[in-house]
Amino acid sequence: MKRFVLKSWMPLALLASPITMLAQQNKIVKSITVKGKVQFRDPRTKEQKIWLMKESLVGKPTAVDSCLLKEDNSFTFTLKQDHQGVYSIDALHWDHATFWSDADVKVSMRGYDTARYKVKVPHYNYVEGSYDNNFVNMSVLNSELNYRRMIDEYNMQYYAKKSTDSAFNHYLETRTVYNPLSKDFETRQEILIRSYQDRPVAIYAIRGMAGTEAGEKYDRALSMLDVLIGKYPWLTEAKDLKKNIIFNMEQAQKLKAGKPMPSISYPTPGGQLANLEKYKGKYLLVDFWASWCGPCRQAIPKVKELYETYKEKGFAVVSISIDTDEKAWRKAMKDENMPWEQMLSSNKDETMKTFQFSGIPTLYLVDPEGNIINKYTGFTDEAHEKIENAIKNKEKAPKAVRSASMSSF
8 A cells, every 4th residue: 555645845835825925915016907808888879988997095086097898898908006006997887896906907897787777786896816806806795795785675674664564564673683784794894804904905994994983993993004004115095094084083073963064065956056054043954865876865755744844843954966967966856856955066075075974865954053963874764753853842952062163054
């Protein structure tokens, strides 16, 4: 019987492979090739365009290159850069893929949505690339699965309430969920972050870790950024992100209950600039929304109920859209027929930064003195009840945290 001997050099060679790989990835990469293919073209236009975008992680992405699809639906970019970072591919303004630019990448994308009813729900695209790029792949998948599950659960609850099936409604209201939606996402993301926390690509996840409240998560995010800044001096995005996280916390403190509502000046449908000063003396609900936002549109009938019930009792509503397509905004206003003042943000990103929201609808309830009573993310039944009670009971913003340092509207 033959005996097989594992020679000592074999495991050493196997162990050296990932170490060598990681050492190579610490080097600054100045140029890579980005290749891809799109399955479906956009039949509405002759120009089939692809954009290569640089993600700043603190604001809007910037287009660094573009090209037209070739006859075989393929595209190629040669990316020149100072150092590796987070980039994305925008295919026909319908499909997207995100990657880390420390090695050549390759991706197959769906492109145009061929479904009869088109909704720009994220379509997951796996990008072939480096070891670090897999962190982006898994993070994107985690986020998109979380988003889809959130929509599924929201729709299930929404239509269940319209249903006459009392047993199903009772089940939804009383069921015990083994792993709630937010916890499921956080658990998966935590494992990813712990696996890559000392790699430069971890910056892709840190941007969503800190929040705007001092505490363990906030401190951890800044600590991780300090490690990346020290270990990778070329990673300028880490320095910018740290500044942005600190700014967001400081700005969020200015929007606490009891603080004055920030001043604004946005155009109305007629083109005139409007602000909120005229609403002094009334309870004001400021609703940030957009034409493409399903939950925003579903909330409008409920806001109308509040408005019709309390408009003669000192209650007003102002809707501020973050649409970038003015025609879509005007069409949505016509379709929804909202009987209160409408405004259009002149800069979506600045508005979201000023009022510290990433999802819509986001609503602020302001008391007659111009101070914030509360902020609501999503127009839930609980939000509806709290707004109604505040008006009925003539609540005022908490006095303990008011500050005269910020001008109110």
